[in-house]
Amino acid sequence: MFSEQTLEFLGELRGNNNREWFEANKHRYESDVREPALAYIEAMAPHLAKISGSFLASPKKVGGSLMRIYRDVRFSKDKTPYKTNIGIQFRHVAGKDVHAPGFYLHIDPDEVFLGAGIWRPDGPTLQQMRLLIDDDPARWRKLAKKLNTKGYALSGESLKRPPKGYDKDHPLIDDLKRKDFIGVLNLDHSAVPKKDFLKLTARHFAAASELVEFICNASDLDF
Numbered sequence: 555m556f557s558e559q560t561l562e563f564l565g566e567l568r569g570n571n572n573r574e575w576f577e578a579n580k581h582r583y584e585s586d587v588r589e590p591a592l593a594y595i596e597a598m599a600p601h602l603a604k605i606s607g608s609f610l611a612s613p614k615k616v617g618g619s620l621m622r623i624y625r626d627v628r629f630s631k632d633k634t635p636y637k638t639n640i641g642i643q644f645r646h647v648a649g650k651d652v653h654a655p656g657f658y659l660h661i662d663p664d665e666v667f668l669g670a671g672i673w674r675p676d677g678p679t680l681q682q683m684r685l686l687i688d689d690d691p692a693r694w695r696k697l698a699k700k701l702n703t704k705g706y707a708l709s710g711e712s713l714k715r716p717p718k719g720y721d722k723d724h725p726l727i728d729d730l731k732r733k734d735f736i737g738v739l740n741l742d743h744s745a746v747p748k749k750d751f752l753k754l755t756a757r758h759f760a761a762a763s764e765l766v767e768f769i770c771n772a773s774d775l776d777f
Contacts (some may be wrong), residue, residue: 555590555591555593555594555597555751555752556590556591556594556661556746556747556751557586557590557747558747559582559585559586560586560587560590560640560746561661561663561743561746561747562586562749563579563582563583563586563587564587564638564639564640564661564662564663565663566579567579567583567636567638568638568663571634571635571636571638572634572635573635573746576588576635576636577635577651583623585655586763587623587640588615588620588623591596591620591640591642592613592614592615592618592688593613594642594659594751594752595611595612595613595620595642595644596611596613597752598611598644598752598755598756599611599678600760601646601752601753601756601759601760602657602756602759604760605759605760605763606748606763606766606767606777608646608647608648608770608775608776608777609644609645609646609647609656609657610644610647611644612670616678619642619643619644619645620639620640620641620642621637621640621643621652622637623636623637624636624637625637625658630669638662638663639660639661639662640659640660640661640662640725641658641659641660642658642659642660643656643657644656644657644658644759646763646770646775648775651682653672653673653674653675653676654672655671655672655766655769655770655773655775656670656672656766657669657670657759657762657766658670659755661746665740666740666742666743666745666746667738667740667741667761668737668738668739668741668755668758668762669736669737669738669739669763670706670737670759670762670763671734671736671737671762671765671766671769672734672735672736673710673734674733674734674771675735675769675773677735679769679772682771682772682773682774683732683735683772684717684720684730685772686768686771686772687726687729687730688720688724688726688730690728691725691726694726694729694768695726697733697739697764697765697768698729700764701737701761701762701764701765704739704758704761704762705739705761706737706738706739706761706762706765707737707738707739708729708732708735708736708737708738709734709737709738710733710734710735710736711732711733711734712728712731712732712733713731713732713733714731715731716730717730717731718756735765735769737762737765739762741755743752752765
């Protein structure tokens with residue numbers, strides 16, 4: 555699926571992030587990035603099904619699990635036209651965008667990581683997450699400890715002050731202040747071109763499934 559050429563293309567794109575270079579090398583993007591990514595997505599489907607039947611592995615060129623390479627520069631000071639990473643999200647079937655619960659693979663010239671959870675949930679979902687943590691702290695502590703033993707670290711942005719209704723001395727205040735609930739696991743670049751990359755990432759996704767299930771419970775979604 556992915557190869558050394560995949561990583562080489564992303565590195566070269568970073569140094570040549572312009573339309574002229576990309577158009578001249580678009581055949582490499584297709585053969586070394588998009589086609590391997592779509593093959594990875596298709597092959598991940600049965601592995602996801604073993605974790606849960608509620609997450610999509612859609613190998614469509616547009617509108618599927620593979621995020622588009624074209625950047626939205628309308629409101630950004632950075633006007634470079636292309637993303638220099640591969641982003642793949644296996645989102646919940648009820649989700650319409652990147653804010654849905656799910657599993658994520660990120661590959662760029664600097665880092666490779668897996669994510670599991672939810673990024674920037676809407677207000678009601680965030681409120682329900684906090685309520686569930688507050689109502690069942692033992693479950694949350696056990697889940698967080700298990701994530702840590704599997705190599706994941708809870709990541710994302712947090713509020714500077716406690717959310718409304720929660721005391722600053724709450725024993726889980728650091729988690730209640732979170733605006734994202736994402737477990738992140740870093741991988742070496744050397745893992746990407748290996749034949750077992752698919753099984754490796756599927757195994758790590760399964761290890762983080764309890765966090766995603768917790769989020770689905772809070773969101774009143776099937777897992």
